[in-house]
Amino acid sequence: MNKAEAMADLWTDGASGGGASPAAKLGANGGNELLTPAQMAEADRLTIASGISGITLMNAAGEAVANAAQSMLTATDLPNVLILCGPGYNGGDGFVAARLLHQRGLEVKTLLLKKPGSLKGDAALAFEEMREAGAPTWQALTPASLKKGLSEADLVIDALFGAGLDRPLEGGMAKLAEMVNAGGVPVLAVDLPSGVNGADGSAGGGAIQAARSVTFFRLKPGHLLFPGRSYCGEVDCAQIGIRPAVLEEIVPELTLNDDRLWCSHWQEPVVSGHKYDRGHAVVFGGPMHSTGAARLAAEAALRAGAGLVTLACPPSALMVNACHLTAIMVHPLRKGEAGEAEGEEAGSAGPIRDLLSDKRLNAALIGPGFGVGPQTRECVMAVLGSVETAVLDADALTSYSSSPEALFFAIAGCRGSVVMTPHAGEFRRLFPDLFSLDKLSAARQAAQRSGAVVVLKGADTVIAAPDGRAAINSNAPAWLATAGSGDVLGGIVLGLLAQGMPGYEAAAMAVWMHGEAGSEAGPGLTAEDLPASLRPVIRRLVEKAGQGRKEIR
Numbered sequence: 001m002n003k004a005e006a007m008a009d010l011w012t013d014g015a016s017g018g019g020a021s022p023a024a025k026l027g028a029n030g031g032n033e034l035l036t037p038a039q040m041a042e043a044d045r046l047t048i049a050s051g052i053s054g055i056t057l058m059n060a061a062g063e064a065v066a067n068a069a070q071s072m073l074t075a076t077d078l079p080n081v082l083i084l085c086g087p088g089y090n091g092g093d094g095f096v097a098a099r100l101l102h103q104r105g106l107e108v109k110t111l112l113l114k115k116p117g118s119l120k121g122d123a124a125l126a127f128e129e130m131r132e133a134g135a136p137t138w139q140a141l142t143p144a145s146l147k148k149g150l151s152e153a154d155l156v157i158d159a160l161f162g163a164g165l166d167r168p169l170e171g172g173m174a175k176l177a178e179m180v181n182a183g184g185v186p187v188l189a190v191d192l193p194s195g196v197n198g199a200d201g202s203a204g205g206g207a208i209q210a211a212r213s214v215t216f217f218r219l220k221p222g223h224l225l226f227p228g229r230s231y232c233g234e235v236d237c238a239q240i241g242i243r244p245a246v247l248e249e250i251v252p253e254l255t256l257n258d259d260r261l262w263c264s265h266w267q268e269p270v271v272s273g274h275k276y277d278r279g280h281a282v283v284f285g286g287p288m289h290s291t292g293a294a295r296l297a298a299e300a301a302l303r304a305g306a307g308l309v310t311l312a313c314p315p316s317a318l319m320v321n322a323c324h325l326t327a328i329m330v331h332p333l334r335k336g337e338a339g340e341a342e343g344e345e346a347g348s349a350g351p352i353r354d355l356l357s358d359k360r361l362n363a364a365l366i367g368p369g370f371g372v373g374p375q376t377r378e379c380v381m382a383v384l385g386s387v388e389t390a391v392l393d394a395d396a397l398t399s400y401s402s403s404p405e406a407l408f409f410a411i412a413g414c415r416g417s418v419v420m421t422p423h424a425g426e427f428r429r430l431f432p433d434l435f436s437l438d439k440l441s442a443a444r445q446a447a448q449r450s451g452a453v454v455v456l457k458g459a460d461t462v463i464a465a466p467d468g469r470a471a472i473n474s475n476a477p478a479w480l481a482t483a484g485s486g487d488v489l490g491g492i493v494l495g496l497l498a499q500g501m502p503g504y505e506a507a508a509m510a511v512w513m514h515g516e517a518g519s520e521a522g523p524g525l526t527a528e529d530l531p532a533s534l535r536p537v538i539r540r541l542v543e544k545a546g547q548g549r550k551e552i553r
């Protein structure tokens with residue numbers, strides 16, 4: 001087992017060690033690649049072309065659904081399962097599950113959206129097999145049949161639409177979904193809850209609220225992106241006989257954000273190492289009345305493993321920063337240094353260049369609490385022109401609301417990686433035309449346009465690289481929505497960049513660590529709790545990496 005494999009299940013283990021991480025509810029069984037419905041159809045096609053029949057896949061999918069259904073049922077004498085079957089292959093999975101549950105002795109009723117005669121291909125075959133097996137009763141799906149079915153059911157299986165959803169639910173279909181949601185019966189969704197778009201998680205016409213979803217081969221973006229994620233309940237990913245080799249042809253560029261994405265780029269300190277081997281990070285802080293954000297970031301950078309961290313700030317803020325910091329160094333950005341005349345209206349750009357001329361300072365963060373305006377733009381330019389790698393957050397982004405192209409031009413001139421960490425509001429200021437897109441497309445296009453790694457924050461943070469790679473994060477607890485939490489995230493990215501991680505992997509690992517730290521700190525957390533909560537997160541990473549090494553020996 002190599003290090004990557006040894007760490008592959010870390011996030012599930014991590015959840016048990018660090019409180020209830022939301023990621024523990026997602027079954028990433030099989031691999032962390034995420035497939036769009038179109039890519040999933042291609043995986044099916046390639047598998048069928050390799051000699052495994054479509055009905056074999058459907059039988060395996062239906063069996064996984066039947067097994068999940070049984071595991072959701074508590075011991076009633078004769079559990080009653082209501083299966084809603086759509087016109088396509090999602091409905092086909094429903095027929096297979098109906099046959100198997102009937103054969104296992106459960107009371108099964110199926111309600112069909114379309115007449116059996118209109119079923120095609122493997123779905124028609126699955127319907128025939130269900131009938132031949134003694135036909136659990138089936139009827140047309142109408143408001144009346146649904147109402148009656150719901151009144152008798154212990155469990156509903158939603159096999160209406162999955163990957164084939166090609167428009168939002170509307171009219172009668174939306175009403176049926178509302179009836180299911182109001183029915184109070186737990187729902188197991190096949191592939192995706194009906195109404196959720198698998199590619200982007202949108203659900204414009206509403207969707208069926210599932211307690212659990214069983215998808216096949218790999219998770220889809222719609223399981224992770226909101227609002228889709230909130231309709232899925234717990235997600236299982238069943239392996240139905242599709243070989244991972246098909247991914248070599250599909251080449252998915254999107255993954256779930258877990259350790260498989262970045263662990264091989266992360267290095268724990270070596271026994272012969274020196275603090276400078278772990279980088280020297282610098283955070284540029286704001287004036288005296290807004291110093292906390294930069295301190296939070298600096299503390300997070302140090303906890304994330306940077307060898308040294310300096311907080312550089314205007315002289316007026318030096319004392320307040322110095323009073324609060326111990327292991328972190330403070331440095332005054334004095335006007336008049338580095339060619340700027342004392343007393344001029346000049347900002348800190350000169351002193352920033354001067355400080356960063358020491359090439360041991362290899363990563364810088366600017367933005368949190370820094371202030372918005374032309375002087376900030378000058379400082380951002382100074383940072384981008386002087387340092388190897390940079391994180392731009394908050395005010396550094398907002399300062400470019402009316403001139404984003406100037407920022408992207410400067411980023412293009414950088415030698416190393418630049419990571420931007422906007423929340424939705426900051427994103428909109430820089431990329432107003434992308435804001436109407438789904439979150440994944442928006443982040444990807446922003447990364448491509450800006451040349452920076454873009455971390456579009458939120459409960460479903462998307463990390464996107466300029467080269468097209470992207471990841472969706474899923475382990476962030478809602479407690480992270482608290483003042484200063486984003487400053488901590490910026491600091492973690494900074495700390496990892498200082499240690500030499502590439503930009504995309506550093507950003508993704510930071511987002512994951514931030515989520516784990518949030519779960520570790522737990523309910524009631526404040527941003528101040530997060531840097532210290534990184535310790536157990538890092539300890540688990542180190543332990544897991546160590547296990548991998550032992551097994552190699």
Ligand SMILES: NC(=O)C1=CN([C@@H]2O[C@H](COP(=O)(O)OP(=O)(O)OC[C@H]3O[C@@H](n4cnc5c(N)ncnc54)[C@H](O)[C@@H]3O)[C@@H](O)[C@H]2O)[C@@H](O)CC1
Pocket residue numbers: 041044045054057058061086087088089090091092093160161162163164165166167168169170173190191192216
């Ligand atoms: N061989 C395969 O391709 C396999 C497919 N599988 C299942 O097949 C599903 C995909 O099957 P399909 O491509 O047939 O697609 P679906 O069964 O998800 O739905 C397609 C049908 O629904 C209609 N439709 C879509 N959105 C609608 C809306 N909002 N209102 C009303 N009607 C709507 C479409 O016009 C089409 O007739 C997967 O989700 C999965 O459950 C599994 O059986 C595994 C193997």
Ligand SMILES: Nc1ncnc2c1ncn2[C@@H]1O[C@H](COP(=O)(O)OP(=O)(O)O)[C@@H](O)[C@H]1O
Pocket residue numbers: 423457458459460461476477478479480481482483484485486487488489514
């Ligand atoms: N509902 C939520 N669930 C989980 N994480 C969230 C949620 N809302 C926000 N976050 C995370 O909390 C952090 C907030 O950052 P940001 O908006 O910049 O706040 P601040 O400026 O106060 O630091 C981000 O990392 C974001 O992904």
Ligand SMILES: [K+]
Pocket residue numbers: 090158159160161162189190191192193194
């Ligand atoms: K479904």
